[in-house]
Amino acid sequence: MDWVRAAFFGGLIAYLAGAAAGVAGYRTPRLARLGTFGCALAGALLEMTAAVMALAQGGAAAWTVPFGVPLLAWTVRLNPLSAYFNLALGILAAAVSIYSFGYVRPMEGRRNVGALGFFYNLLLLGLMAVFTAGDAFFFLVAWEVMAVSAYCLVVFEHEKEETRRAGMMFLIMSHAGTGLLLIAFLLMAQASGSLDFASFHGLASTLPAQEQGLIGVLFFAGFGVKAGIIPIHVWLPAAHPVAPSNISAIMSGIMIKAGIYGMALVFFDFFSAAPVWMGMLVLATGVVSALLGVLYALMEHDLKRLLAYHSIENIGIILMGFGAALVFQTMGHNTLAGLALVAGLYHTLNHAIFKCLLFLGAGSVVHGTGTRNMEEMGGLIRPMPVTALFFLIGAVAISGLPPLNGFVSEWLTYQALLAGFGITPLLTRVVFPITGALLALTAALAAACFVKAFGISFLALPKSEHAAHAHEATPSMLAGMGILAAGCVALGLGAGWFLPVFDPITTQALGVRISPALTAAHGFALAASSAHAGTVSPLGIAGLLAALAVLPALLWLAWGRNGARATGAAWDCGQPGLTAANAYTATGFSKPIRMIFSALYRPRREIQAEYEVSPYYPTAIRFESEIEPTFEKHVYDPFRDGLLRIASRLRTVQAGSIHAYLAYIFVTLIILLLLGVRG
Amino acid sequence: MDFLQNPEFGDRVVTLMAAFVLVLQIAMVGQRSLVMNIRVFAAQSFLLASIAAAIAWYNHAPHIYFAAGMTVIVKAFAVPYLLERLVDRIEIRHEIEPIVNVPVSIVISGGLTLVAYLVGASFYHPEAEPRSLGHNTLAVAISLFLIGFFMMVNRRKALTQVLALLCLENGVFLAAICLTYGMPLIVELGVFFDVLVGVMVLGILVYRIRETFESMDVSKLRRLRG
Numbered sequence: 065m066d067w068v069r070a071a072f073f074g075g076l077i078a079y080l081a082g083a084a085a086g087v088a089g090y091r092t093p094r095l096a097r098l099g100t101f102g103c104a105l106a107g108a109l110l111e112m113t114a115a116v117m118a119l120a121q122g123g124a125a126a127w128t129v130p131f132g133v134p135l136l137a138w139t140v141r142l143n144p145l146s147a148y149f150n151l152a153l154g155i156l157a158a159a160v161s162i163y164s165f166g167y168v169r170p171m172e173g174r175r176n177v178g179a180l181g182f183f184y185n186l187l188l189l190g191l192m193a194v195f196t197a198g199d200a201f202f203f204l205v206a207w208e209v210m211a212v213s214a215y216c217l218v219v220f221e222h223e224k225e226e227t228r229r230a231g232m233m234f235l236i237m238s239h240a241g242t243g244l245l246l247i248a249f250l251l252m253a254q255a256s257g258s259l260d261f262a263s264f265h266g267l268a269s270t271l272p273a274q275e276q277g278l279i280g281v282l283f284f285a286g287f288g289v290k291a292g293i294i295p296i297h298v299w300l301p302a303a304h305p306v307a308p309s310n311i312s313a314i315m316s317g318i319m320i321k322a323g324i325y326g327m328a329l330v331f332f333d334f335f336s337a338a339p340v341w342m343g344m345l346v347l348a349t350g351v352v353s354a355l356l357g358v359l360y361a362l363m364e365h366d367l368k369r370l371l372a373y374h375s376i377e378n379i380g381i382i383l384m385g386f387g388a389a390l391v392f393q394t395m396g397h398n399t400l401a402g403l404a405l406v407a408g409l410y411h412t413l414n415h416a417i418f419k420c421l422l423f424l425g426a427g428s429v430v431h432g433t434g435t436r437n438m439e440e441m442g443g444l445i446r447p448m449p450v451t452a453l454f455f456l457i458g459a460v461a462i463s464g465l466p467p468l469n470g471f472v473s474e475w476l477t478y479q480a481l482l483a484g485f486g487i488t489p490l491l492t493r494v495v496f497p498i499t500g501a502l503l504a505l506t507a508a509l510a511a512a513c514f515v516k517a518f519g520i521s522f523l524a525l526p527k528s529e530h531a532a533h534a535h536e537a538t539p540s541m542l543a544g545m546g547i548l549a550a551g552c553v554a555l556g557l558g559a560g561w562f563l564p565v566f567d568p569i570t571t572q573a574l575g576v577r578i579s580p581a582l583t584a585a586h587g588f589a590l591a592a593s594s595a596h597a598g599t600v601s602p603l604g605i606a607g608l609l610a611a612l613a614v615l616p617a618l619l620w621l622a623w624g625r626n627g628a629r630a631t632g633a634a635w636d637c638g639q640p641g642l643t644a645a646n647a648y649t650a651t652g653f654s655k656p657i658r659m660i661f662s663a664l665y666r667p668r669r670e671i672q673a674e675y676e677v678s679p680y681y682p683t684a685i686r687f688e689s690e691i692e693p694t695f696e697k698h699v700y701d702p703f704r705d706g707l708l709r710i711a712s713r714l715r716t717v718q719a720g721s722i723h724a725y726l727a728y729i730f731v732t733l734i735i736l737l738l739l740g741v742r743g
Numbered sequence: 744m745d746f747l748q749n750p751e752f753g754d755r756v757v758t759l760m761a762a763f764v765l766v767l768q769i770a771m772v773g774q775r776s777l778v779m780n781i782r783v784f785a786a787q788s789f790l791l792a793s794i795a796a797a798i799a800w801y802n803h804a805p806h807i808y809f810a811a812g813m814t815v816i817v818k819a820f821a822v823p824y825l826l827e828r829l830v831d832r833i834e835i836r837h838e839i840e841p842i843v844n845v846p847v848s849i850v851i852s853g854g855l856t857l858v859a860y861l862v863g864a865s866f867y868h869p870e871a872e873p874r875s876l877g878h879n880t881l882a883v884a885i886s887l888f889l890i891g892f893f894m895m896v897n898r899r900k901a902l903t904q905v906l907a908l909l910c911l912e913n914g915v916f917l918a919a920i921c922l923t924y925g926m927p928l929i930v931e932l933g934v935f936f937d938v939l940v941g942v943m944v945l946g947i948l949v950y951r952i953r954e955t956f957e958s959m960d961v962s963k964l965r966r967l968r969g
Contacts, residue, residue, distance in 0.1 A: 722904075723842065726896045733892070734858060741865045 069127060071114035072142065072196075075154075078107030079189040086182030093172035097165065100181020104188060105161040111192055112154030118147035122568040126198055126262075139198030139260065144568035145333075148409065149195040149325045152416045155551060156317045157188050163424050163544025164310045166537065167431060180220060180308065186213040187314060194322050200249040200259040204242065207322070211238040211290075214319060217311040218303045230302035237299045241289030245326075248282035251275065252334065261329075266336035273339070280342045283330040284349075291323025291379050294353040295695050300376060301360070305368035305436065309427025312368060316375045317420030324382055324412050331386065332405065332573035337394045344495065347387025351502050354380025358509040359664060362516070362657050363691050365438045365650045367426045370517055371419065374462060377506060378415040381477060382408045384499060388480050391492060393574060400483055402570040402578035407476035409566060414469040414555055418461035421548035425455035428537035428545070429521060433530040438650045440528040441521040447534040452522045454545040459518050461552040463511035467602035467609065469555035472590065474507060475600060476582075509657070516653045524647035557603050560587030651689060658691070666692040753801030757921070760794045761883040764917070765856065768890050768910060772852050775839050777830060777903065781823050784906060788818035791913055794880075795920050807920065810931045814916070817935050822909065822942050829902065829946050833953050841897045848897060852890050859886035880921035887914030901949040905942065912938060 082103030089096025126141045142150070164184070171177055190210030197203035215238070219231035249259075255271055256263040268279055285296065292300035300320070304312045331338055331346070357376030364370040385408025392401035428451045429444060430436055445452040461468040464475075481503065484496035526532040537545075555562060563579040570578050584591040589601035636642045658667050669689040673682040719725075746752045767787040774780050792814035799807035841848055863882030891911030895904050916934070 723896055723899075726892070730892050730896050734855075734889070737858065737862050741862050 068114050068117045068121070068142065071110045071117065072140070075107040075110035075114060075192070076189065078103050078110060079185045079192070082107060082185035083182050083189070086178045086180075086185065088178075089181070090176075090178040093177040096178040096181050097168050097172060100178070100185055101161045101164045101168070104164075104181075104185050105158055107185070107188065108154045108157035108161060111150055112158065114142065115147040115151035115154055118142045119144060119151065119565055119568065128198075137199075138202050140196050141198035141261065142196055144572055145325070145328060146195045148413070148565065148569060149321065150192060152321065152413045153188070153191055153195065153318050155547075156314060156416055156420050159420065159544045159547040159551075160310050160313050160317075160424070161544075162547070163313075163427075163541050166540035166544075167308075167310050167427060169538070170431075175220070180217070183213045183216045183220075184311065184314075187217060187311075187319070191318060191322060195325055198261050200253060200261065200264075203261075204246060204249065207242060207245070210319065210322060211235075211242065214238075214311075214315060217315075218307045220308055220311070221306065224306070227306040230299070230306045234299045234303040237289050237296065241286045241296075244282045244286035244289075248279050248286060251279050251282075261333070264334045266334070268330070268334040269336040269338070276335075276339060277342070280330070280335070280338060281345075283334075284327065284342075284346065287323040287326035287330070288349070289323070291320050291327070291383075292353075292376050293323075293349050293379060293383065294356050294376060295699055297353070297357075297376050298695055298700060301364075301369050301372040304372040304375070304423075305366060309368070309423055309430060312372075313420045313423035313427065316372060316423055317416045320375055320379060321412055321416055324379065324386075324408075327383075327386060328409070328573075331390055332393075338390050340391060340394050340492070343387050343390030343394060344492070345387070346383050346390055347495070347499060350380045350383030350385075350387050351499050352380070353377065353383065354506045355502055355509075356664075358506050358513060359657075359661055362509060362513045362654050363665065366436045367429060367438050367441075367517065367521060368423070368436050370438075370513070371422050371426055374422075374510065374513070375415075375419060377510060378411065378419065378462070381474065381503065381506070382411045382415065384408070384503060385411060385477050385480060388477075388484055388496070388499075392480075392484065392487075395487070397487055398574045398576045399578065399581065400480065400487065402574050402576045403476065403483070403582070404480035405570060405573065406563065406566045406578055406582070407473055407480050409569065410476060410559075410563075411470075411473035414461070414473045414552075417548050417551045417555065418458045418468075418470060421454060421458040421545055421552065422462065424541070424545045424548065425451055425458060428541055429455075429534075431537060431541075432534040435528070435530050438517070438520050441531045442524045442527040442644060442647060443522070443531060444526075444534055445522040448522075448536045450542050451537050451545070452518075454542070454549045455522065456518055457549045457552055459514035461556070463514045464507040465511065466600075467556050467606040468552050469559070470552075472556055472559040472602055474503070475590070478503060479598070512657065516650055520648065520650045520653065525642065525644040527644040527647065557606055558587075559602055560584075560590055563587075563590075664694070666694075668692065747800075750801050753797060757794055757797050757801075758879045760790055760797070761880045761917070761921075764790050764794070764913075765883045765886060768887055769849060769852050769856075771906075771910065772848050772890060772894060772897075773845050775845065777839055778827065780839065780903070780906060781826050781830070784909060785819050785823040787910070787913060788814060788822075791917060792819060794917065798920055810920070813931065813935045817939055818909070818913070821939065825942055825946060826902070826906065829949065833902075833950060839903055840899055842899065843897055848893075851893060855889040855893060856882075856886040859883070859889055881918060884914050884918035884921065887911070887917060889914075901945075901952050905945045905949065908945075909938070909942070 082100045085099030085103055086096055089099055122144065126139060126143075128137050128139045168177055168180065171180070187210060190206050190208075190213055193206030194203065194210055197206050215231055215235045218234055219227055221227050222231075252264050252267065253259050255275075256267050268276055271279070289296045289299075304316050307315060327346075331342075354377045357373050357378075357380055361370050361373035361377065364373060385404045385406075389401045389404035389408065392398070392404060426436075428448065429441065432448055432451070433441060433444070435441070457468065461470040464470045478500055481496050481500040485493055526534075536542075560583045563582050567577045567579050570576055582590060584599055588603055589599055591599040633640060633642065658665055667689060668691070669687070671688075672686040673679070674684045675682040764787055767783055767790065771780055771783050771787075774783060792811045795807050795811035795814060799805060799811060843851065860882045863879075863885050866881055888911055891907050891909075891914055894907035894910060898904055898907060
């Protein structure tokens with residue numbers, strides 16, 4: 065018996081059962097909650113098992129499921145790349161399903177839990193189908209199932225105007241992207257004469273140069289909308305925060321990775337060697353997305369929106385790896401390309417895990433305090449210590465600090481970019497160190513941003529009643545986060561043993577096995593494959609950090625036991641009575657960066673003071689500060705206005721008069737007749 | 744009585760009657776009374792049936808007699824009767840108010856006839872088919888079609904548009920008969936049934952429009968626009 069296949073279809077059936085449970089439990093929310101998320105958990109575990117087994121086998125498994133309709137056979141393909149993304153999906157879906165048991169519970173009786181569970185299962189099903197689709201037709205169907213169920217989940221709290229606006233924006237941009245994909249797939253199908261992905265393998269590189277460019281750009285833009293690359297990212301910071309937090313976690317963790325999966329599929333399967341400019345385009349887009357993503361994240365005070373901007377940043381980092389891999393591959397450096405590809409793919413999984421963790425943490429915070437505004441939080445580490453710990457682990461991981469998983473993949477990306485300097489011709493030679501430097505800047509800014517996010521939310525004193533009365537998350541929510549936090553640690557410390565997972569993928573895409581070159585000392589350390597590159601051991605760093613923690617204890621044991629001791633409040637400079645008003649605010653913390661990058665932000669601030677007697681004694685001060693939404697103002701608004709102008713001109717054609725319509729037909733007929741006579 | 748067997752003579756008879764059909768069509772454009780319009784239509788349909796009968800006689804195609812008979816029954820009697828009853832029932836003004844005034848309409852109809860002859864001529868290849876009956880008839884059929892269409896554009900009331908559609912349909916019938924010497928019977932039956940049902944449905948629709956808008960002026964359908 066084929067266990068991979070059994071597990072795969074078992075998971076599929078579990079998701080379907082979960083969706084059915086959502087419909088069946090329409091009137092019994094408790095049953096709907098347990099049924100839908102229970103089935104989703106079972107499905108996730110089965111899919112994870114299938115993915116792990118498929119990766120262990122290494123070969124490509126493909127089955128065709130006939131639909132009974134001619135031309136509509138559903139081909140499932142579980143090759144190493146699909147299995148890898150399915151593994152990430154399985155881990156996330158399992159953790160989020162466990163989290164949801166507790167998270168969704170307060171919604172019972174107040175909201176439609178059945179619908180939430182139904183669309184949640186459908187979203188997971190759609191994602192799984194996207195990752196495993198073996199032909200273009202089925203891929204696009206799965207893509208739409210994913211997009212539409214995600215839309216329904218985004219507008220779950222549809223009574224809010226903000227939510228509806230965000231949902232509409234998501235829907236429009238998502239479908240525009242699908243339109244581009246459709247054109248690109250049709251161009252491919254025209255060239256191959258089939259819709260099967262197997263027939264697309266390496267095909268794009270055999271086409272004429274213009275067509276190659278067109279197909280590459282169409283795919284890149286189409287998948288880029290879903291991945292949230294700048295400048296087609298605007299739906300992402302709008303839609304992710306307004307969804308329920310467990311959904312945000314899935315969307316930001318894995319749904320945007322569907323775009324990354326699509327790019328990997330196109331660039332490393334459909335293309336055998338993409339043109340160099342395409343690799344450069346991917347690389348440049350990655351750099352811009354990473355840098356602008358983190359810069360906008362720094363200015364956010366909405367915890368979930370901040371995380372959403374970080375998704376853009378991390379997608380940028382992943383694309384840096386991909387872009388570098390493309391350039392290296394075309395130039396014939398397959399080992400280096402393998403390094404860059406592994407960096408990108410590893411960061412995909414890592415980002416999925418820590419971003420999911422952070423969104424779940426943010427969900428717990430919102431759950432406990434009832435607000436998303438960081439300025440109203442503060443001091444949450446006392447009422448919610450476990451959430452704070454998990455959030456901190458996620459924050460360390462996303463900031464790329466050793467020894468957690470974010471560090472490993474960002475380190476690999478650096479190594480790939482810096483190695484590019486040594487081997488490429490002049491123009492690209494200049495590009496690589498610059499991108500490396502910008503990646504460093506991005507990582508530093510990300511660290512600053514998470515110092516802000518963690519410090520303002522969890523440390524200091526509560527800044528509002530909400531924060532003062534916050535409560536800890538329920539055990540199932542903590543369990544969900546705990547799994548992901550453990551994943552962050554394991555993928556960081558155990559990177560050396562995890563890297564062989566990528567061998568089948570790089571073998572298929574580039575024909576090289578990269579993990580032996582990347583691991584040293586039996587997996588205890590990582591080494592970049594090129595000669596003069598560095599070596600690093602996350603486990604060693606972790607050991608050193610642990611030793612550093614022991615050092616103060618030793619010092620205290622040696623000298624401190626007999627010394628004098630005074631206890632007092634920290635930071636009050638001997639002036640007791642600190643209040644929340646003394647604490648750093650998020651706005652204040654990000655002020656230096658707002659000033660340094662004011663050319664980009666174009667900040668606007670307004671201070672209005674009201675006074676009665678003298679300007680020195682104001683009775684009320686109103687302060688307002690905002691940054692300019694550059695892309696909305698300079699790209700999207702003109703585009704929308706132009707579209708509306710054209711539409712209103714065209715509207716005059718639609719007079720609504722039968723005579724006018726008849727006259728159109730009549731005149732057309734006469735002209736066609738006369739043309740026919742002449743021709 | 745040998746002219747009864749002479750195809751040349753038959754061609755002339757058919758062309759003459761076709762000319763009358765065209766004249767009646769232009770008369771409909773110029774005629775402002777609704778009831779008169781319906782009666783002119785009935786006369787036109789009767790002439791059309793006669794053309795069909797003549798073609799059947801001179802080409803020894805007996806099944807066209809059936810088409811001719813159906814035309815008389817459906818278009819010369821049943822449809823005009825239904826339409827006149829409808830006019831009585833909905834009590835509208837019996838005067839047609841075209842959008843373009845009558846003299847200009849007639850000039851336009853003349854122009855459309857020219858277009859039709861231009862188009863019809865391109866189908867005429869005397870050297871290839873010496874016995875092609877009445878290329879003039881095809882031109883007339885096309886002008887019936889075009890003028891019928893023009894009447895639909897030009898008239899405000901739904902009922903008069905129904906009438907215009909029927910004239911247009913007459914053009915299609917004439918074209919079919921003179922090009923193919925009659926389509927298969929089942930097609931003919933289908934067409935007639937179609938016309939009858941079409942008129943009934945349109946009659947009901949006109950009645951409903953009148954009920955809803957208290958007018959039959961389709962210009963008022965504008966209000967349905969979003």
